[in-house]
Amino acid sequence: MSNVIELETEDRLEYSFFQNNQGIVQFRVRAPNDAHIALSTAAAEVDPMYEVYIGGWGNTKSVIRKNRTKPDVAEVPTPGILDANEFRGFWIRWQNGTISVGRENEIPPFLSWSDSERVNIEYIGVCTGWGATGSWIIEPPRGTGTAPGYQPGRPANLSSVCWVPASNGQVPPRSFAGGEDNGEPVYVVRAQFNGGLIPGKLIPSHGQSYVPWGGAENGVPQYEVLCDFPGQWLAASGGNIPPNALSAGQSEDGEPLYVGRVVHDGALTVGKVQPSHGVCYIAYGGQELSFPEYEILVQ
Template structure:
């Protein structure tokens, strides 16, 4: 709350207790909220990179280059965070490099400097004559797929969005005088389900926007200058105010279905099953939707870490029809395939049916399981769900693999223990 040790406060201990475990603590009191074993996570002989994120009461920490946190906790009574502090003790001294918001320079050289991102936004300030270049990538390297935003290019006359370093540019707009070598100019980049928006950091006005038809998980950003320009930068890796995040393109419908009574860890306030939607019976039907739309009677299969309901959905990908999850506020459904999470602005939502889930494991598909799609090889795919990182997330069950796959944090994750949806 302030630039001193005062309650309320969160503490994230990384490599404590002789470099054996990590914890999250609230208000300097025990018991710790979360404790996990992390042997050898720190090294006295080299720098180790980490990120800490706070969003909607969820505090989490992860390793640089990894989008999945290794520790996370959801505070039922969150508070606004205005300051960050660091310290060492108990026999340890440390050397720190705090990148978030630190000022640094880029030379007149078309070579990106990379850093990690953990949310779908990047706030930056740039001071230079022209050619402010930002890239968004799935790795800390200049590789495809990648998105590039060039602000104040072509001698400070126009700005563009480029995909995979290829022309023609996806968006081109005139921006004469956008940059100034004598003062910092602030911008905000936001990306959700392939939709990239570039906003003015002072007014929040959208300067450019483009939707990637084949979105990819973004884990890193890069910045550079060139073509006769040097630049000074201030980078904030996480959204902290200013322009508002992109709103959902359609309001979510009222939740009609949810976890059946007795489901362990069911979330408070969730409605009970009340029957099929009007005109819908049996195992339910699939309804075509786009851009975050939720049809009346959509089946709620779980909830996101933030508490937002996740609807049972499916989408086409690489010749397969794959069950996954609809996150209405992101404007798309997500499906797991090939080790990655894939956002789909066009999808189908399950409406009606019993919304009855039973626990199972491995390749044990109970009789009456509801088929939700098929793999590219024609194998039936069923609808499953698992608890992970504070969420109840729906995904696909592939019997030949013996797991339920979910999409989470940009990745495809497999779980041998899961629940399966019944007809």
């Protein structure tokens, strides 16, 4: 999806579908109530499928529904979230079974749900109903459609991302330095550890990477280094994950993990952000330390 899509939807509850397998959709909608978005494996209402209802039930609440079946899997009061005379902006992100819905220019989602089933989302549909018509502006995900090296069809969180296998302190060309320790660059890496793919740090002079896990600083001699990355760091806190955050791995339970960093003991140290825990973990001094305020790596 490289261009803005503009369309009108009638009061019919019939989805208009377009392809999007990028892991995120950003849009603006003008409607009095019931802006419905489908996340589907095909350009049709098929199972498995998710639906996000924004401003349903007379513009009083928003929900996530799976396979067009009640009860809804997630629900939150959102009185007045839509407006019949004004465009309102939103984003929806799907990754590793987690659906997150947020407002434009806001990092934390107001609605989210995690599914144990992994559904391969390929199409997005939009519609209105229950007395509402709608005007839609579907935007390319920020920082992906125009990012250097972007390739259509790749997930948004993987565009322009290169992970290079290395070991024993090796630093591949054009590695991404995310921190500093005693004057030595600290590089962004990830490594397999105890069933997860864990973001962490590489200090070349130590001859290995380190990942935070299980309360400890765990040395891992084999790792992947982030290279050729044009991203930047944003201040964040708690489990607030920006829509364009770099997903760098997953926990042993399948939860997406992101790259974070903090200043501790005079060092700028790279670690992992685990949204459900609301903190950034770093491996430092033999321990896994947690910080509720941190910087997170975005594209």
